[in-house]
Amino acid sequence: MTIHIGAKPGEIAETVLMPGDPLRAKWAAETFLENPVCVNEVRGMLGYTGTWRGNRVTIHGSGMGMPSLSIYANELIRDYGAKTLIRIGSAGAMQEKIKLRDVVLAMTSSTISTPSKGFFRELNFAPCADYDLLEAANAAAKSKGISTHVGGIYSADVFYDERPDLNEQMTRHGILAVEMEAAELYTVAARYGCRALAVLTISDHLLTHEALPSEDRQSSFSDMVEIALEAAFPSA
Numbered sequence: 001m002t003i004h005i006g007a008k009p010g011e012i013a014e015t016v017l018m019p020g021d022p023l024r025a026k027w028a029a030e031t032f033l034e035n036p037v038c039v040n041e042v043r044g045m046l047g048y049t050g051t052w053r054g055n056r057v058t059i060h061g062s063g064m065g066m067p068s069l070s071i072y073a074n075e076l077i078r079d080y081g082a083k084t085l086i087r088i089g090s091a092g093a094m095q096e097k098i099k100l101r102d103v104v105l106a107m108t109s110s111t112i113s114t115p116s117k118g119f120f121r122e123l124n125f126a127p128c129a130d131y132d133l134l135e136a137a138n139a140a141a142k143s144k145g146i147s148t149h150v151g152g153i154y155s156a157d158v159f160y161d162e163r164p165d166l167n168e169q170m171t172r173h174g175i176l177a178v179e180m181e182a183a184e185l186y187t188v189a190a191r192y193g194c195r196a197l198a199v200l201t202i203s204d205h206l207l208t209h210e211a212l213p214s215e216d217r218q219s220s221f222s223d224m225v226e227i228a229l230e231a232a233f234p235s236a
């Protein structure tokens with residue numbers, strides 16, 4: 001057990017899928033895993049371990065924002081031995097060509113700040129995805145015919161953004177989408193020699209102001225869960 005995770009030693013798999021929403025962890029585990037067992041309920045941050053095509057997988061919530069994700073990623077890696085961490089999140093599109101329900105694979109993520117910024121000091125560390133995971137996820141998405149975009153995203157610290165000028169610059173520089181966790185996931189994974197990727201579903205559009213109705217969100221997330229599992233276990 002750790003301060004934030006109640007799982008016993010051995011109850012967390014080396015491969016962990018991390019949605020922001022703990023109820024998405026429950027839904028994904030019950031929908032995609034065989035024999036899912038709840039291994040964490042501390043603070044309502046649900047985590048489940050089961051198998052997918054014979055491979056052990058944990059699906060564990062990260063909470064919203066980089067400080068929350070950082071707590072869970074650190075404990076999953078340092079205390080439970082997680083080696084591959086794949087975020088399965090929602091994101092807001094920042095390019096016209098990207099549509100609702102499209103999938104974005106984050107090659108890298110720009111930020112104003114991450115919880116790791118303090119010790120990087122003057123260095124602008126460039127968080128990046130694990131290449132093998134990225135390539136496998138792209139192949140899985142293509143084989144399913146899912147509309148997918150690969151490139152840079154923005155991990156924001158705030159959901160209610162007061163900097164339209166900054167968003168304009170990111171759109172201008174090709175940033176695909178905004179979410180709130182990937183940069184810290186990539187940074188913590190890099191620190192401990194782990195593999196990480198963010199697979200994102202577009203839930204709303206910053207340019208067109210369209211949004212998925214809340215009742216459609218969960219069903220629209222199936223593609224990204226399947227892509228994440230196939231990326232983690234490409235030969236399964």
Ligand SMILES: O=P(O)(O)O[C@H]1O[C@H](CO)[C@@H](O)[C@H]1O
Pocket residue numbers: 019020021063064065088089090091159178179180181
């Ligand atoms: O759908 P999740 O994974 O929570 O991700 C996105 O949704 C939340 C904001 O509504 C933030 O966590 C953002 O990154």
Ligand SMILES: O=c1cc[nH]c(=O)[nH]1
Pocket residue numbers: 090091092093159178179180203204
């Ligand atoms: O962080 C997020 C997630 C979805 N949509 C947004 O605009 N921001």
